[in-house]
Amino acid sequence: MVAGPLTVVQMLPGLEAGGVERGTLELGKYLVQHGHRSLVISGGGRLVSQLESEGSEHFLWDVGKKNPLTLRYIPMLQKFLIQKKVDILHLRSRVPAWVGYLAWKNLAENIRPRLVTTFHGFYSVNKYSAVMIKGERIIAISKEIQQHIQNVYKVPDEKIVLIHRGVDTDLFNPAKVSADRVQTLQAAWGIRSQKIPLIMLPGRITSWKGHDIFFRSLAAIKDLKWLAVCVGELDTTSAYVKHLLTMRRELQLEKRVLFAGHCDDMPAAYKLADIVVSASSSQAEAFGRIAVEAQAMGRPVVATAHGGSIETVLDGKTGWLVSPGNEAEMGRALRVALTAPSIMEVYGSNAACWVRENFTLNRMCEQTLTLYHSLVDP
Numbered sequence: 001m002v003a004g005p006l007t008v009v010q011m012l013p014g015l016e017a018g019g020v021e022r023g024t025l026e027l028g029k030y031l032v033q034h035g036h037r038s039l040v041i042s043g044g045g046r047l048v049s050q051l052e053s054e055g056s057e058h059f060l061w062d063v064g065k066k067n068p069l070t071l072r073y074i075p076m077l078q079k080f081l082i083q084k085k086v087d088i089l090h091l092r093s094r095v096p097a098w099v100g101y102l103a104w105k106n107l108a109e110n111i112r113p114r115l116v117t118t119f120h121g122f123y124s125v126n127k128y129s130a131v132m133i134k135g136e137r138i139i140a141i142s143k144e145i146q147q148h149i150q151n152v153y154k155v156p157d158e159k160i161v162l163i164h165r166g167v168d169t170d171l172f173n174p175a176k177v178s179a180d181r182v183q184t185l186q187a188a189w190g191i192r193s194q195k196i197p198l199i200m201l202p203g204r205i206t207s208w209k210g211h212d213i214f215f216r217s218l219a220a221i222k223d224l225k226w227l228a229v230c231v232g233e234l235d236t237t238s239a240y241v242k243h244l245l246t247m248r249r250e251l252q253l254e255k256r257v258l259f260a261g262h263c264d265d266m267p268a269a270y271k272l273a274d275i276v277v278s279a280s281s282s283q284a285e286a287f288g289r290i291a292v293e294a295q296a297m298g299r300p301v302v303a304t305a306h307g308g309s310i311e312t313v314l315d316g317k318t319g320w321l322v323s324p325g326n327e328a329e330m331g332r333a334l335r336v337a338l339t340a341p342s343i344m345e346v347y348g349s350n351a352a353c354w355v356r357e358n359f360t361l362n363r364m365c366e367q368t369l370t371l372y373h374s375l376v377d378p
Helices: 019-033 048-053 068-083 094-105 129-133 143-153 179-188 211-219 239-250 266-272 289-296 327-339 341-358 361-376
Strands: 007-011 037-042 057-060 088-091 114-119 137-140 160-162 198-202 227-231 257-261 275-278 301-304 319-322
Touching (some): 048 057, 088 094, 094 114, 094 129, 137 143, 179 266, 198 266, 198 289, 266 289, 275 327
Parallel strands (some): 007 088, 037 057, 114 137, 198 275, 275 301, 301 319
């Protein structure tokens, strides 16, 4: 390991979709653009082609399965780390982290790379999750996660590095999203008019994302004009999705709440929206990427006041923070937003500035690369 270009390996279960996956691609692209070598080990997925087109090398290893057979990758990884002369091994998820950590630990100190882990969420507290504190440095993606690591695992402060996740403010830039893109999405979703305010809840359709809370908050403002869209993969065989469909019918919201499914053009989606909601209630967002992306697009946000949202949304300046699980508070915030377009405009402008100053992709990648160099070139 010498000063200069680095060879970095990132390990994660797969590359289908999600914040961890997106962050892996973003960092890989940044590394390549700055003259470094980016290697990614995962079980593959829809994002592999993009990863490779942006200059990273992908290695298809099924390292995400909770199965004893996954341990067969340990000796393979040891050879891989030596042959590729890897400088940094960056572990992003628990099962791959166990493979990576055990391979790394059993290499001689003079030939093994430096080890970095990222704490992406409020993992269950047990020995299985404790692998995420095995890094020589641990990246916390928010102050809430940093405090969680300190409180639960008693990790020394100097081992934890706070690096907020960032969004690509070139991609999520309202000035660069054409009217044609917005109109294409509008047509695909069957939205006939943009004159009616559009409320959007993006994210995976799972119980902890709070769609049920969102629906009940909407029921409280049925007297106002609005259309709501839930953006995210829709699995009609899911018990939770069936529950939501039933709830939508019982609350008489079938004509006012749409399920849009997966969206490949989220900048256009945010531009089509007037206000964006992050309703996670039973579990806090570790960071809250959706809230930051929406704000980057100049959209005010209604978010639940726990986890990373407390850091990314400024209550009364860029949006509204409401108590988790409290549909009455969420309904009141939405009512204020919908009946005061001038406030929404001010909050949206504040939001875009707030993100550009604090949560950019370039800032996140710069800080991560600085961390890598601090380990390799102390």
